[in-house]
Amino acid sequence: GNSVTQMEGPVTLSEEAFLTINCTYTATGYPSLFWYVQYPGEGLQLLLKATKADDKGSNKGFEATYRKETTSFHLEKGSVQVSDSAVYFCALSDQTGANNLFFGTGTRLTVIP
Amino acid sequence: NAGVTQTPKFQVLKTGQSMTLQCAQDMNHNSMYWYRQDPGMGLRLIYYSASEGTTDKGEVPNGYNVSRLNKREFSLRLESAAPSQTSVYFCASSGDGRKPYEQYFGPGTRLTVT
Numbered sequence: 001g002n003s004v005t006q007m008e009g010p011v012t013l014s015e016e017a018f019l020t021i022n023c024t025y026t027a028t029g030y031p032s033l034f035w036y037v038q039y040p041g042e043g044l045q046l047l048l049k050a051t052k053a054d055d056k057g058s059n060k061g062f063e064a065t066y067r068k069e070t071t072s073f074h075l076e077k078g079s080v081q082v083s084d085s086a087v088y089f090c091a092l093s094d095q096t097g098a099n100n101l102f103f104g105t106g107t108r109l110t111v112i113p
Numbered sequence: 114n115a116g117v118t119q120t121p122k123f124q125v126l127k128t129g130q131s132m133t134l135q136c137a138q139d140m141n142h143n144s145m146y147w148y149r150q151d152p153g154m155g156l157r158l159i160y161y162s163a164s165e166g167t168t169d170k171g172e173v174p175n176g177y178n179v180s181r182l183n184k185r186e187f188s189l190r191l192e193s194a195a196p197s198q199t200s201v202y203f204c205a206s207s208g209d210g211r212k213p214y215e216q217y218f219g220p221g222t223r224l225t226v227t
Binding site: 036042043044046049103104106 | 205
């Protein structure tokens with residue numbers, strides 16, 4: 001079956017620190033992989049995606065590389081800002097007709113000045 | 114272009130009451146979804162609709178019903194609310210021909226059942 005295992009939080013970092021949030025997956029076939037971000041009081045927004053092995057998704061200074069050999073899609077950012085404080089969700093799409101997403105449990109990031 | 118809209122934003126129900134959560138999208142997407150979000154559980158799929166006229170159960174469908182009223186609207190009904198249904202509910206849609214696997218989320222409905 002399909003599942004996503006995500007690093008548990010919460011994670012607290014100082015501004016300008018390096019961020020890594022680990023994500024591994026189990027899937028049948030070749031899923032697309034996503035990171036979504038949820039700011040306080042809001043719905044989820046797509047942060048970045050990768051649709052095939054070795055693809056790198058990037059957006060707003062965040063990056064993640066689709067590693068088929070380790071079934072991983074770790075999120076990284078070189079220098080976090082206070083405005084990056086949010087909950088981050090790793091997800092995979094089973095790419096069936098309904099495009100269902102399977103989410104990890106989420107990692108809460110707090111960045112302190 | 115409002116994207117995905119949900120009503121209401123907040124709701125408090127007593128055990129046994131019923132209510133319908135409304136969702137609409139203006140992106141001409143084929144697929145729509147209902148999720149619930151609980152602390153430490155991530156998002157779990159309740160029901161989805163791959164296209165107008167079809168609905169299917171997700172991971173946690175018990176206690177809920179859905180209606181795909183037309184291509185734009187997908188409602189979620191709680192017939193007899195229970196405290197275990199206290200959660201934040203998100204509607205989403207997907208089906209942009211250029212980005213078929215991306216889902217777009219509404220702002221959520223925070224439901225409390227006492």
